[in-house]
Amino acid sequence: MIKAIKLHKIYGQGTAAVHAIKGIDFEVESGEFVAIMGRSGSGKSTLLHMVGLLDNPTSGGIYIDNKNIGEMSTEEKSRFRLEQMGYVFQEYSLVLEMNLLENVYLPALCLNRKDYKERAMELLEMVGLGHRYKHYPNQSSGGEQQRASIARALINRPKILFADEPTASLDISSAKTILELFKRLNKEQGQTIVMVTHEPEDEQYVDRVIWLKDGLVETSFQ
Amino acid sequence: MGNLKLTFFLSFKSIIKGNRWALVMIIIVMSLSFANLVLTPSIISGVTKALNQQQIDTLYGNIIIDPQDEEYYIDDVANISGQVKAYPGVTGVAPHLNSNAFFEANWSDKTNPTDKGDSGNWPIVGIDPESESQVTTIHNSLIAGSYIVPGDNDSILLGVEIAGGAEASASSFLTLGGVNVGDNVRLTYANGLQKEYTVKGIFRSREGQADNFAFVTRSEMASVLGEDVFSNRANQLLVKIDKASDEQKIIAGLKTLDISGTIRSWQEYGGSIGGVTSSFDSVAGLISGIGLVVAAIVMFIVIYINVLGRKRQIGILRAIGVKRNVIMFSYVIQAMFYAVLGIVFGGLLFGYAILPYFQAHPLDLSIGLVSLNTDPATITTAVWGIIIAAILAGILPVLNITHQSIIKAIWGN
Numbered sequence: 001m002i003k004a005i006k007l008h009k010i011y012g013q014g015t016a017a018v019h020a021i022k023g024i025d026f027e028v029e030s031g032e033f034v035a036i037m038g039r040s041g042s043g044k045s046t047l048l049h050m051v052g053l054l055d056n057p058t059s060g061g062i063y064i065d066n067k068n069i070g071e072m073s074t075e076e077k078s079r080f081r082l083e084q085m086g087y088v089f090q091e092y093s094l095v096l097e098m099n100l101l102e103n104v105y106l107p108a109l110c111l112n113r114k115d116y117k118e119r120a121m122e123l124l125e126m127v128g129l130g131h132r133y134k135h136y137p138n139q140s141s142g143g144e145q146q147r148a149s150i151a152r153a154l155i156n157r158p159k160i161l162f163a164d165e166p167t168a169s170l171d172i173s174s175a176k177t178i179l180e181l182f183k184r185l186n187k188e189q190g191q192t193i194v195m196v197t198h199e200p201e202d203e204q205y206v207d208r209v210i211w212l213k214d215g216l217v218e219t220s221f222q
Numbered sequence: 223m224g225n226l227k228l229t230f231f232l233s234f235k236s237i238i239k240g241n242r243w244a245l246v247m248i249i250i251v252m253s254l255s256f257a258n259l260v261l262t263p264s265i266i267s268g269v270t271k272a273l274n275q276q277q278i279d280t281l282y283g284n285i286i287i288d289p290q291d292e293e294y295y296i297d298d299v300a301n302i303s304g305q306v307k308a309y310p311g312v313t314g315v316a317p318h319l320n321s322n323a324f325f326e327a328n329w330s331d332k333t334n335p336t337d338k339g340d341s342g343n344w345p346i347v348g349i350d351p352e353s354e355s356q357v358t359t360i361h362n363s364l365i366a367g368s369y370i371v372p373g374d375n376d377s378i379l380l381g382v383e384i385a386g387g388a389e390a391s392a393s394s395f396l397t398l399g400g401v402n403v404g405d406n407v408r409l410t411y412a413n414g415l416q417k418e419y420t421v422k423g424i425f426r427s428r429e430g431q432a433d434n435f436a437f438v439t440r441s442e443m444a445s446v447l448g449e450d451v452f453s454n455r456a457n458q459l460l461v462k463i464d465k466a467s468d469e470q471k472i473i474a475g476l477k478t479l480d481i482s483g484t485i486r487s488w489q490e491y492g493g494s495i496g497g498v499t500s501s502f503d504s505v506a507g508l509i510s511g512i513g514l515v516v517a518a519i520v521m522f523i524v525i526y527i528n529v530l531g532r533k534r535q536i537g538i539l540r541a542i543g544v545k546r547n548v549i550m551f552s553y554v555i556q557a558m559f560y561a562v563l564g565i566v567f568g569g570l571l572f573g574y575a576i577l578p579y580f581q582a583h584p585l586d587l588s589i590g591l592v593s594l595n596t597d598p599a600t601i602t603t604a605v606w607g608i609i610i611a612a613i614l615a616g617i618l619p620v621l622n623i624t625h626q627s628i629i630k631a632i633w634g635n
Contacts, residue, residue: 054628055543075545082543089632093538097239107542109228136239152542 001162001192002028002051007060009046020046022215023060029157029193033186033193035202038212044196045090045164051194052085065159079092082110086153088163093213094137094145094152094207100124101133104151112157123151127181143174150181154191161185167202178204187193225548227364232539232552236532237559239357244528245560252564255517257572259510259604264594266506269587271595279323279359280365280432282488283316283460284469285476289483295455296483303459304354305479311467314356317456319443319493320349323409325384325436340399344384346409356413360425360437365389367403367423375442378419380408380424381433383404389426391588406561428590459483485602494562510603519609525557526619537631546624557616561609567610572596 003143009021020043028034028051036044049055051062053069062069064084086107087093094103101120106214108116124130127147128184137145146166153161167175182204185191203209211219237245252617277432287306289296296302296317303315327340351370361369362380370379382390388398401407403421410416419438425540427433444452463472469487476485529536539549577594584591623631 014339049629077541078543080451081541085543089538089541093541094533095235095535095538099234100343101236106539106544109231110544110548110593193563219419 001030001032001065002194003122004047004051005061005063007047007050007062008058009043009050009055009060018208020215021057023049024154024212024215024217026210026217028192028194031186031190033182033206033207034195035195035209036187037193037198037200037203037205037209038210038218042212043215044198044212048164048196051158052080052087054087055184064160068218082139083156084159086158086161088146088149088153088161088166090165090168093149099134099136100129100140100144101152103137103148104155106155107152108155113156116155120151120155123154124148125139127151128177139143141174142170143177145177146170146174147181150178150185154185159192160195161191163193165196165198167197167199175199223546225296228544229548229551232544232548233315233555233559236552236556238258241528241531244511244524244531245418248528248555248560249525249567251517251520252560252612253568253571253613256514256568257518258513258571258605259428259517259575260568261594262513263506263590263600264596265585265605266502266509266602267595267597268585268592269589270502272587272590274590276427276429276432276589278462278488279430280363280427281358283314283357283462284488285461285473286462286488286491287459287461287476287481287483289485291484293482294370295457295461297455298482299454299456299459302481302557304475304483306397306459306461308480308487309420309472309484310463311463311472312465314353314462315569316354316357316460316462318458318460319348319447319452320413320457321346321411321442321443321447323411323436325398326408326410327401331335334407340397342384342396344379344434346438346443348440349437350440354437357460359564360427360432363425363427363434364423367421368543369383370422370437370439372439372441374439375424375445376419377422377438378426378439379420380407380410381424381435383430383433384436385421385424387583389424391430391598393556394508413447413624415446428588444524453477455516456619459612476491478607483574485546488568498518507511508534510607514607517608518615521611521615522561522618525553525615529623531580533623533631534633537626537633539627540624540628541632550620552612553616553620558617564612565605569601 004024007024011020012019016036024047036047038044049149050057061215079173089167095106095198098106101117101124104123105120113119121130121133127150129144129147129151132140132144140148146156152211170178179202182193183197186193210217278395283537287296299317303317306312307315323346324343329339332339351372354632365382370377380401384398385401386394390397398407401421403424405421407421408416408418463469468548473485473487474614494628536549540546580594584593
């Protein structure tokens with residue numbers, strides 16, 4: 001489903017250049033729940049941003065369902081992200097001026113879907129926030145905001161869900177709820193998930209771990 | 223259609239749930255900018271209008287009929303005046319019989335023939351007092367005494383710059399030294415005739431040239447120049463028209479009456495003032511332009527700070543797939559909303575506070591009382607100026623952020 005070939009990412013130029021990703025090859029199969037792990041600065045978020053089409057690699061190729069992402073224009077990537085991908089970011093990433101329901105249905109509104117409100121309510125019910133749909137982000141806890149972010153990420157039925165350290169800002173209980181939700185989505189709905197995490201205990205929830213060190217894949221294990 | 227709905231949805235949410243203080247600040251800036259854009263040209267236009275009106279009211283009327291090029295006088299004045307006055311839109315016709323004279327006051331105090339004393343050369347105009355009051359406002363500009371009436375053959379009306387005294391702006395030695403109503407002045411006309419008059423009134427029109435005129439009745443001037451020939455002659459006919467009429471159309475109409483004279487608008491006489499008003503218009507344009515740029519920069523800064531605070535939100539919107547142009551147009555709609563509110567509140571401020579204040583307390587300048595003169599073109603320019611400035615101030619910061627890397631925007635870099 002996702003295939004990355006000899007990915008490189010270099011920030012800056014000349015002597016100030018930082019080689020964050022140094023030629024990574026990896027694949028993610030449809031229906032897999034994969035964790036990208038590594039120490040701080042190992043390049044895991046950079047890798048996720050590139051395969052999630054939020055950032056461009058300096059060199060190398062990314063293929064999703066055999067489609068060469070490098071050949072897409074900015075607008076095509078934007079459309080592809082909207083239709084095929086969902087994102088859960090590290091910190092609370094809801095639009096502050098919208099309530100939870102509006103935040104969840106925003107991506108569906110971009111695609112002019114007819115049943116966006118009903119679908120958003122279904123997802124909020126699924127993540128346990130059906131009763132709080134009118135609340136604004138500043139009236140919700142960190143765990144609630146992340147669950148709403150997951151609902152938003154799922155609204156357009158994405159093929160791949162990307163999560164960038166989704167539990168980093170949460171307490172243990174909220175983090176467990178989020179990871180169990182991911183696990184349930186993966187097992188019950190076959191949702192493909194690529195998650196960046198630095199918590200070793202998160203390994204128990206995923207199918208496979210890709211361990212990065214200094215911009216390279218050190219190990220990949222089930 | 224979907225994009226449009228989304229664009230309006232983003233704008234609506236941002237306005238309704240965004241930072242209230244930022245909203246209030248932006249609208250205040252827009253309102254004051256709009257009021258300023260209307261106020262500055264209105265003041266300058268008020269000054270130029272006052273200058274122009276002074277010329278019309280004291281020197282020329284709206285239209286001047288001069289003798290033919292090869293003639294010195296217009297003959298058959300009574301008939302021509304009647305014809306002109308009967309023309310639709312004309313409200314008054316005032317014949318002027320002009321001359322120059324050497325004026326003297328206190329001449330009996332002179333100790334020798336070379337003593338200049340209180341004297342000088344000034345123009346003197348013979349007028350029909352009743353006709354004159356339908357054309358000029360000299361009769362309303364008296365600061366002492368009263369206006370001349372038909373039959374006042376031994377009376378004279380002096381401009382304040384001839385009479386002198388505390389009210390005059392010219393130095394004393396350039397005037398008659400401060401003559402008062404009831405004093406006698408002696409005039410020696412160009413034809414050598416010498417005659418004494420009693421000062422019946424002193425006027426101050428605030429128009430420098432007019433305040434250097436003296437007036438006697440036209441019948442008196444005709445008697446000085448030679449009654450038989452001059453009783454039905456004039457050097458000029460000043461024509462006043464009603465405010466609703468168009469000068470050029472009336473000039474064109476008068477030219478069809480086969481009048482033996484040259485017909486011109488007052489602007490052709492007021493060339494120097496035309497230059498001044500043209501310069502004022504340029505200054506008004508310059509000040510307005512600078513005002514608009516300053517307003518645009520202030521709006522840009524306020525909106526930029528507001529947008530910077532939403533940088534992460536813009537990054538998130540882009541990350542989930544909202545198109546750049548949807549985000550940009552949502553900010554354009556917001557900027558338009560701010561601009562419209564600014565125009566409405568600025569317009570209310572101008573219409574219900576600034577304008578009534580200036581009407582109640584006009585500026586007292588040397589040219590007269592100056593109020594605001596706001597024409598539709600000024601308002602239209604200000605409206606478009608604010609809208610364009612707001613759109614630019616709204617779109618430029620967002621354009622910058624939406625062309626940054628999504629990740630940088632989300633990180634807030």
